[in-house]
Amino acid sequence: MKALVGKRVVLDLTPAADTATARGKLLGTIDAADGLVLIIEPDEAPATRRSIHSHHVKNARPI
Known part of the structure; x- marks a missing residue:
């Protein structure tokens, strides 16, 4: 997932x-004690941030 940093993505x-x-x-x-945390700027809310723990991600792909 770290290879996708800086790109627009869809997370299932x-x-x-x-x-x-x-x-x-x-x-x-962010490398957290319980796993990797992804920080995204959601398309539906520009200039905001959302954190998602990687254990909630089934698939990640660039768009």
């Missing part, structure tokens, strides 16, 4: 996440 999320997908620019990652 698990049912435990609050939405089925997340779409936006992957701004960076």
Whole structure:
């Protein structure tokens, strides 16, 4: 997933996440004690940030 930093992505999320997908620019990652955290700028809310734990991501692909 770190290879996608700086790119626009679609994240397919698990049912435990609050939405089925997340779409936006992957701004960076944080190595947390419980795994990798992805920071995205969502397409639907420019200039905001959303954090998503990698264990909620089923698939990540560039768009």
